[in-house]
Amino acid sequence: MSIRKGVDAIAKRNKEMAERAVRSNIPELFLRNDGDMAIFRLLNDDPLDVDFHEIYDKAISSRPMFPYCTMDDDGRCEYCESDIDLVRMFMFWVWVERILHTTQGDPLWTTVEVGQRTYFEESVQQIHIIKRKFGQRQALWDQFMTAFETTGTWKDRSFAFKRKGAPNDINTTYSLSALDREPIPDHVAKIMGKLPSLEAVAKGMVTDLDIEQVAVERRTQQPRKQAPRKEEKEQDVVVKDEAVVAKDEVEVPKEAVVVPPQDEVSVEAGEGESSGEPKVTVDLPETD
Numbered sequence: 001m002s003i004r005k006g007v008d009a010i011a012k013r014n015k016e017m018a019e020r021a022v023r024s025n026i027p028e029l030f031l032r033n034d035g036d037m038a039i040f041r042l043l044n045d046d047p048l049d050v051d052f053h054e055i056y057d058k059a060i061s062s063r064p065m066f067p068y069c070t071m072d073d074d075g076r077c078e079y080c081e082s083d084i085d086l087v088r089m090f091m092f093w094v095w096v097e098r099i100l101h102t103t104q105g106d107p108l109w110t111t112v113e114v115g116q117r118t119y120f121e122e123s124v125q126q127i128h129i130i131k132r133k134f135g136q137r138q139a140l141w142d143q144f145m146t147a148f149e150t151t152g153t154w155k156d157r158s159f160a161f162k163r164k165g166a167p168n169d170i171n172t173t174y175s176l177s178a179l180d181r182e183p184i185p186d187h188v189a190k191i192m193g194k195l196p197s198l199e200a201v202a203k204g205m206v207t208d209l210d211i212e213q214v215a216v217e218r219r220t221q222q223p224r225k226q227a228p229r230k231e232e233k234e235q236d237v238v239v240k241d242e243a244v245v246a247k248d249e250v251e252v253p254k255e256a257v258v259v260p261p262q263d264e265v266s267v268e269a270g271e272g273e274s275s276g277e278p279k280v281t282v283d284l285p286e287t288d
């Protein structure tokens with residue numbers, strides 16, 4: 001580890017490391033607006049629990065960056081030494097089937113009625129990572145654990161993951177609902193075997209999926225009914241449209257007190273009802 005002397009050199013080095021943290025081309029799941037909902041499959045039963053630093057630098061990105069904390073690996077970490085906020089996050093590989101948006105954002109999204117609500121369905125059909133803070137009092141993680149404890153695996157079904165909170169709402173929360181049990185589709189299983197190590201992704205050592213290979217796999221699969229085929233385009237949206245997705249990462253600051261919405265039947269709201277019903281009620285269409 002070389003020595004950098006002076007404030008400017010340290011700032012420069014911080015910037016370099018932060019840039020490395022955002023250079024990844026591996027798409028990450030973001031939900032943008034209040035009520036947006038992703039339907040996905042979690043692909044691993046060994047999620048990571050990772051310490052990252054959280055950096056805001058508008059010159060690099062409009063959303064927070066999360067460079068990996070090297071303290072445990074190297075016994076030193078430049079961000080720790082600079083007193084940059086440390087955040088604990090969990091990470092999974094996910095197969096994002098579709099996202100139900102509350103507002104139309106792309107002419108290729110199809111209109112669907114779910115309950116009494118109109119959504120705009122984006123067929124994603126791609127590997128992403130999901131990387132989230134554990135949540136206030138680990139509220140979000142508790143929902144994932146509840147889902148796991150029910151069956152001992154996350155891999156036997158899809159989940160609905162729903163955002164509650166407008167783009168800039170610091171009280172934004174998420175809810176996870178288990179859907180009906182369903183075997184992993186073959187095309188997803190094939191891709192699962194080719195995924196790089198999630199640890200390497202967390203550390204920024206792997207910044208690309210073999211998207212070509214994934215695309216080839218996907219070409220051989222059945223398109224979903226009424227699903228528009230727009231793989232390349234969606235990839236662009238996810239990776240490049242930072243300004244739009246940025247606000248999703250404006251999560252609850254650590255010091256903020258979160259008051260879960262009273263009208264939401266949500267696991268995260270129930271400190272005193274941990275033995276209660278594990279499923280969260282979300283209006284959903286019958287899965288097919």
Ligand SMILES: [Zn+2]
Pocket residue numbers: 053068069070071077078079080081
């Ligand atoms: Zn650190």
